[in-house]
Amino acid sequence: MRGRICGTGSYIPEHYYDNNDLAKFVETNDEWIRERTGIVRRHIAEEDTTVSMAIKAAKNALTDAKLNADDLDLILVSTITPNTVIPSTACEVQKELGAVNATCFDISAACSGFVYAYNTAQAYIAAGMYQNILVIGSETLSGIVNWKDRGSCILFGDGAGAAVICAEEGEIFPAVTHSDGAKGQVLACESRQQKNWQDKENEKQTYVSMDGQAVFKFAVKKVPEVIGELLQKADLTEKDIDLFVLHQANLRIIESVAKRMKTDLAKFPVNIEEYGNTSSASITILLDELNKTGRFHKGQKIVLCGFGAGLTWGATLIEW
Numbered sequence: 146m147r148g149r150i151c152g153t154g155s156y157i158p159e160h161y162y163d164n165n166d167l168a169k170f171v172e173t174n175d176e177w178i179r180e181r182t183g184i185v186r187r188h189i190a191e192e193d194t195t196v197s198m199a200i201k202a203a204k205n206a207l208t209d210a211k212l213n214a215d216d217l218d219l220i221l222v223s224t225i226t227p228n229t230v231i232p233s234t235a236c237e238v239q240k241e242l243g244a245v246n247a248t249c250f251d252i253s254a255a256c257s258g259f260v261y262a263y264n265t266a267q268a269y270i271a272a273g274m275y276q277n278i279l280v281i282g283s284e285t286l287s288g289i290v291n292w293k294d295r296g297s298c299i300l301f302g303d304g305a306g307a308a309v310i311c312a313e314e315g316e317i318f319p320a321v322t323h324s325d326g327a328k329g330q331v332l333a334c335e336s337r338q339q340k341n342w343q344d345k346e347n348e349k350q351t352y353v354s355m356d357g358q359a360v361f362k363f364a365v366k367k368v369p370e371v372i373g374e375l376l377q378k379a380d381l382t383e384k385d386i387d388l389f390v391l392h393q394a395n396l397r398i399i400e401s402v403a404k405r406m407k408t409d410l411a412k413f414p415v416n417i418e419e420y421g422n423t424s425s426a427s428i429t430i431l432l433d434e435l436n437k438t439g440r441f442h443k444g445q446k447i448v449l450c451g452f453g454a455g456l457t458w459g460a461t462l463i464e465w
């Protein structure tokens with residue numbers, strides 16, 4: 146058995162900061178941010194939370210999949226910004242949806258989170274344990290970003306995306322994932338006490354700290370490598386792939402990956418301009434946009450690739 150995406154959904158909070166808004170609190174400007182990152186706006190959850198956004202994205206995905214909440218056997222939420230330590234975000238989503246037959250847990254793998262969660266869902270389906278799985282990526286990064294650090298705060302935004310994965314006959318598609326905990330400090334956030342922002346003593350622990358150049362170098366090296374490994378495992382070449390849906394971290398990372406892979410940039414859809422980097426939500430928000438705008442066609446081969454804190458990275462092959 147293997148899983149197929151049979152519905153997608155997303156939710157983005159309405160309020161946003163554009164680059165000129167950020168220039169009011171940190172020394173930066175629209176031109177620098179656009180040139181170095183491709184980002185123009187990032188949406189910010191004011192009333193919403195990681196849980197409420199996950200629920201809204203999940204409802205959209207269930208409608209698209211034409212399934213009821215009680216058809217779900219498993220709910221997996223990838224997040225690094227849960228509302229609470231316990232209960233998990235997945236259990237909170239279950240409660241609101243009334244998905245009484247689902248087993249629920251969260252996955253923490255930062256910007257690789259959607260790919261890791263998707264692969265987990267595929268493995269459960271291949272093992273015959275579950276049939277209908279809801280995979281969500283939801284993040285409120287605005288709560289852990291240091292809004293005084295111009296080197297990182299310009300990048301991140303809030304949002305959620307979801308995909309329903311349904312079992313079908315057939316062999317599981319290949320996936321490749323890696324982790325390197327020894328390099329974890331280049332992108333870290335030591336404490337989850339998001340309510341401590343005003344506490345200057347704890348500032349360093351409660352905010353994201355990032356060595357931007359180290360993360361950039363990691364991404365431009367490891368992303369083409371892991372996609373290469375995946376294609377070799379699948380006995381395919383770049384030419385056989387219709388779209389490469391990458392984590393939206395920085396437009397320059399995506400351009401550099403396309404160049405290193407000698408592949409047309411048009412095969413790498415982007416929406417980073419509007420949302421910035423939404424960590425584990427970015428791939429699934431983009432999947433939903435591509436699905437709802439008719440960019441996917443039956444039988445297309447698509448590679449998903451996530452990379453980020455941990456360090457973690459991975460790629461997986463899907464067929465639409």
Ligand code: UT7
Pocket residue numbers: 172173174177178181182256295296297299332355357358360361394395422424452453454
């Ligand atoms: O999901 C994974 C999450 N993380 C990432 O993907 C991060 C990957 N890294 C990046 O995207 C880039 O490294 C950044 C966008 C974070 C930074 O871009 P960069 O081209 O690597 O810039 P830099 O850090 O080398 O800084 C160049 C200059 C520095 O000034 P000096 O020393 O040359 O005078 C910085 O102080 O740009 C300055 N700078 C800024 N200037 C205006 C850094 N941030 C800003 C800013 N506005 N926001």
